[in-house]
Amino acid sequence: MATLKYSRQREAIKNYLYGRTDHPTADMVYTAIREVYPNISLGTVYRNLTLLAKQGEISKISCGESSDRFDARTDAHYHFICEKCGQVYDLMDVDSGVIEQMARKNFDGEIYGHQLYFFGICSQCKENKEK
Known part of the structure; x- marks a missing residue:
């Protein structure tokens, strides 16, 4: 896969996930990242989570009818x-x-x-x- 241009927001999302073992939802990630980047949008968080999962840097856990969860362990x-x-x-x-x-x-x-x-x-x- 192609190398991504560096993004402070994407790096913050990855670092947040690396520090967790509870498999947070996108909304949980968004709430935490907003403390550092108050102007970040939920859409940006979703796009970056999707991109990181496609790149194999994180795992996306599909939980059926409830919200997807994310895991830094790959x-x-x-x-x-x-x-x-x-x-x-x-x-x-x-x-x-x-x-x-x-x-x-x-x-x-x-x-x-x-x-x-x-x-x-x-x-x-x-x-x-x-x-």
């Missing part, structure tokens, strides 16, 4: 999406290579990567439900 890992509160969590120690090997074994084409999401209720929502 290494192979899976996510859990809570259907009650909408939070997105990293799932650690799940071997993504095994799933990809199985898919390649049964597919004649070329596989470049994959995404896999797990859905359910997070521990906090489960605890609240049990009370």
Whole structure:
């Protein structure tokens, strides 16, 4: 992909995401970036998030009917999406290579990567439900 012209706003968005583990929405990113760049528009934040995801510098997590989330981690890992509160969590120690090997074994084409999401209720929502 082509190298992008440097943008302070885009760099601020990336740095914000690198400091997070909670997979913020575009609105959350916008609110935080406005503290540094008060004149930035929501459209600019959306465009930059989309561009960064296309460039492979961040990951975009599509959460079905709720807002997309963004992740600075681009290494192979899976996510859990809570259907009650909408939070997105990293799932650690799940071997993504095994799933990809199985898919390649049964597919004649070329596989470049994959995404896999797990859905359910997070521990906090489960605890609240049990009370």
